[in-house]
Amino acid sequence: MSAAARTVEHVTCLGCGCACDDITVVVQRGRVTEAQQACALGTAWFGDGQVPDAVRIRGRADTLERALAEAAQLLADAKGPLVYLAGDISCEVQRDAVAIADRLKGAIDSLASTAAAGVLAAQRRGRAGATLGELRQRADLVVFWGVDPGARYPRYNARYAVEPVGLAVPAGRQSRRVIAVDVGDARGPADADGRVAIPPDAELDAIGAMRAMVQGRAVPPDGPFGTAIALVQEMTKARYVAVVADAEPGPTLPPDPDRAEALIALAQALNGPTRCALSTLRGGGNRSGADAVLTWQTGFPFAVDFGRGYPTYRPHAGAAERLAAGEVDAALVIGAPATLPDSVAGRLAGVATIAIGPRASAAGWKPVVAVDTGVAGIHEGGTAFRMDDVPLPLRPAFDGADVRSAAATVRALRERLEGAA
């Protein structure tokens, strides 16, 4: 191990869905000592770059060869195999993981199912969107709908929608007006230029009234939705409106299919009188990549079942529901166990599990087979998707030689399963 510091620039961080790609990572004596530009979430995500390097079968150290053989056997014998795409793996690994599910005629799901409400709403209606950089270039009015990105998407405002200079927004923040829509306790940013309060039980009606207004139907300005109507009038006068909403489950405003659909419909309607894009915030770990890969390989973004020998879509019977119903007898979790939602992690203890990914051996549900690997973007390269589906290269700060690769491990398991006719 070299004592000389190694510095890697333009590193993409997967700490949240912002996927900031301007991080400079410094490695000294085998540890990450700096992640320049990174926010607190990013700094925590890079950590010191140390990951365990265990291979375990039923808790005991073993060889990779035997672990893969055991894993392949468990999966091949399973009646209801489930593959789960957790966080911190590259699209390249996700592609191999879908191939494994296809081979097993199993079910596959991913972290994308945590944002199912928004995905399903967009499948019903479509959406009016933009890449984050386009919001930067154009948006002169930014409306945060019940969300302050500061906590979970710390650099969203600084890099994309609010602060930076854009082609049509020459003075950055000064050229934009920021409105916070506070839905009950779910509040927009504290430093907004204006605020609109909407009680949670009136939210859908308010969005409906706003849309009606945009479509030219008269809504009394002194009625119950007066402030929302004033807001939508301001929106129609802006040059380019960004509406920002959180697609991930949060403490205050749980994902709701009706809200997701209502906001989509409002954003679409606003493209009559002006331009509008809805930006839905997504979490980190390349979960948007899982959505993209599953879509191109199967036609569906999450909760796919290969049980009939081809992909079928079971958006209301994803991993959590299958586990709860006892339909899963073996689960292959690829990615960091720490990123799993409780609804999945809490139900894995009851089935035979294989964990391959960063800190797999530390999984609380005691995998039958656990293979620790590096973290995509820290120890290994590949591709990850930003929350707006922009693909970015991953630049590992470590050269990978010392840390087991998730890509190679999952590929080896795939080949083993495909070799077994």
Added chain:
Amino acid sequence: MTTPSRLRIAGGTVYDPANGVDGAVRDVCIEGERIVAELPAGVPRLDVRGMVVMPGGVDIHAHVAGSSVNHARRLLPEEHAADPAPAPQLADGPPARSGTGGTVPSTFATGYRYAGLGYTTAMEAAVAPLAARHAHAELDDTPIIDSGFYVLLGNDDYLLRQIAAGETARARDYAGWLLGVTRAYAIKIVNPGGVAAWKGGDGNRTRNVYGLDDAVGSSAVTPRKILETLAGAANALALPHPVHIHCNNLGQPGNFATTLESMRALAGQRAHFTHLQFHSYGGERGKGWRSAAKDVIEYVNGHAELSVDVGQVMFGSATTVTADGPVEHLLYTSSGRKWVNVDIELETGCGIVPYAYRERAAVAALQWAVGLELFLLAKDPWRVVLSTDHPNGGTFLSYPELIRLLMDRAYRDERLKAVNQKLLAGSTLLDGLAREYTLGEIAIVTRAGPARLLGLSRKGHLGPGADADVTVYAPDTDRAKMFTAPRYVIKGGTIVVEEGQLRRASAGARLAVRPDYDVAVTKDVKRFFDAYASVAFENYGAEQ
């Protein structure tokens, strides 16, 4: 049979128009991945006596991979559920993959279905540079067919700035750099200036451009300047395929005037005008439509430097997917269907509306007729390529039906009677166009022609040195039936379709260019990235 390294495809009736062979009985010899002039007696033979032998099909324009296509897939779960695609049973090689179909199939299904149709090369027609890495990943997961993509440039903010500043040389070098860094094959222009206007550049309230001399932000930037600059760049960079143009005013009545003006603007320069059918309408907005196919194709007939693909509309389901954001907004507001719009930073747009063309709908019937007129009035099949702008006018699976319409006048006339006649008054189709395409002409418009226009010297023909991409059809008077299910398809020397069944799925190759340009441009591009882009200059593209 397994695929031998040497194979004689023996006794078939060969259509190889690039080599002047029009229905001659002869053998085609394959050694490894290439066609060879002759093989010793005694090598393995594939007896195809009585069958028709052609080079593998080449699709010059389809939307099959990348971010826009994937947005369309995500929008269509109901189509995918209705069209499952179980993994084909392959004879050897790695296990096949399952998938789903519909108008926008999953990647594996796309590759298998193209090959099953006898096509061995397909070009993805519109990729935003920002998402190039995504497009390559999807093409990597699209088996069998060789593929590449065209990179979107006609609304690119950096490019428009160079045009505004009169920096033609820098615009050319930028195009050269961008093609290389994204590993693209050709330059695509979609609604030049119109998408930039849609995105609201400089507070443009018209949200589109309508004429070749409309200003796009700066008065120095017009659709005409964009066309001239990029056509010039493609030719100066000596790209194998010239600039690939989707004109302004797609789908609008009266747009043939814009189309002709665009062609005249590039007089004397090589250029490819895509899905010409969508750009060949007479009439006026609000006052009805009529066919202007004759006006447009006659101009093409007289200008050897131009090539086109037709973008035929086929009745049935389609999905409109294009970088032309404003046109999709219009379709959304008029159809009330679901709609995706994605504005893509500094580069382009993306719009999607699922659609259906019905025989009883007047405009759809007109579009269908206009496409057929373009085919039937074309004088030089080498410059008029068969396409449906998959999946915009219909899917690639409808090509056999289209071939039947071109080859079988009686069938065509019968279909014509069944469509809505309301807007067909000026259509030459009603005059009873008698032309029937021959098998040799079909071989030109589906393989030899597009390969030549793409500059793919080893594709689209069966001469020595060509890639061993060969399709064998069992003749049938029902041409749709014949072209739907080839008996054999050989891709790069591997027999992928055998006795009508997909039996092997080799990986396809990527087609990309790496033109020479003055690298000084990258310094300026990096400055622009540092000022405006949301991704690092160093992370852009798809090189690593």
